[in-house]
Amino acid sequence: MSLPVEPMPRPRRPLPPPAHPSGARAPRIPERRLPRHVAIIMDGNGRWAASHGAARTRGHRGGSRATVDVVDGAVEIGLAQLSLYAFSTENWARPAAEVDGIMLLLHEVLRDNIERWHEQGIRVRWSGRRTRAAPALRAELEAAEDLTRHNDVLTVAVCFDYGSRTELLDAVRRMAVDVATGRVDPAALVEQDLAGYLYQPDMAEIDLLVRTGGEQRISNFQLWQAAYAELVFEDTLWPEFDRRHLWRAMQTYTVRQRRFGGTAEVMPGGTAAS
Numbered sequence: 146m147s148l149p150v151e152p153m154p155r156p157r158r159p160l161p162p163p164a165h166p167s168g169a170r171a172p173r174i175p176e177r178r179l180p181r182h183v184a185i186i187m188d189g190n191g192r193w194a195a196s197h198g199a200a201r202t203r204g205h206r207g208g209s210r211a212t213v214d215v216v217d218g219a220v221e222i223g224l225a226q227l228s229l230y231a232f233s234t235e236n237w238a239r240p241a242a243e244v245d246g247i248m249l250l251l252h253e254v255l256r257d258n259i260e261r262w263h264e265q266g267i268r269v270r271w272s273g274r275r276t277r278a279a280p281a282l283r284a285e286l287e288a289a290e291d292l293t294r295h296n297d298v299l300t301v302a303v304c305f306d307y308g309s310r311t312e313l314l315d316a317v318r319r320m321a322v323d324v325a326t327g328r329v330d331p332a333a334l335v336e337q338d339l340a341g342y343l344y345q346p347d348m349a350e351i352d353l354l355v356r357t358g359g360e361q362r363i364s365n366f367q368l369w370q371a372a373y374a375e376l377v378f379e380d381t382l383w384p385e386f387d388r389r390h391l392w393r394a395m396q397t398y399t400v401r402q403r404r405f406g407g408t409a410e411v412m413p414g415g416t417a418a419s
């Protein structure tokens with residue numbers, strides 16, 4: 146089934162997400178303790194495949210299923226923004242068959258879920274360089290953005306051909322043009338001005354960064370946006386991850402004290418904790 150080209154108005158009442166097959170329900174987290182923006186480095190597909198004697202692409206297929214469940218779980222718990230590291234600027238260096246397999250899965254995930262996500266009020270955004278994606282995938286990602294542009298239940302940023310250094314380089318290039326043409330005074334620049342040149346400037350800073358698969362590194366993901374993120378590293382390989390792991394990571398977040406370099410605890414959105 147191909148994507149509708151024209152944006153369709155979302156039904157007035159968003160469709161609730163399907164429940165997890167186990168029947169597990171989202172824990173109640175007080176709104177003031179809920180992270181606004183969770184980012185996930187979805188790692189471990191290759192190792193999961195190897196442990197099952199399967200090709201890496203089968204691991205990515207399992208990873209796609211995990212992604213779909215996590216998106217439903219994010220809606221269920223009331224998360225506002227979710228960033229998913231789907232394909233990095235460095236991932237092009239993988240064997241062509243693996244790269245092609247991941248592209249195909251991205252197509253499939255969008256094709257099979259976009260209409261339901263739209264009915265659930267999910268907004269899809271693409272964060273990354275847009276020049277290297279195959280035209281068909283680029284068209285599909287941009288159609289998903291157009292279709293869901295006015296949704297506000299959950300924003301999902303698909304980080305595709307994303308690298309934080311590339312993002313900052315692209316931002317600085319655009320800012321340099323504005324300086325050269327006199328639109329920007331370099332002496333008057335503040336941090337928020339640079340943030341305004343990032344791929345998705347109106348998304349919140351990342352409150353919680355989760356990485357699966359047992360590795361404990363950031364891998365060039367959202368270096369600016371995650372400057373003060375709480376980090377949760379999860380041993381589970383991505384194909385075995387589901388919404389219950391996301392909820393657990395969010396519960397871990399609720400007991401962290403964030404002080405942003407000061408002494409008083411600060412809640413997401415910058416308000417002081419009472």
Ligand code: FPP
Pocket residue numbers: 187188189190191192193205208209212229230231232233236247250251254255303358
């Ligand atoms: C990392 O595991 C995973 C990837 C590079 C691909 C992830 C992409 C998906 C799951 C599709 C997501 C779809 C959407 C729409 C967001 P790895 O291969 O590096 O694992 P390894 O460290 O075990 O080798």
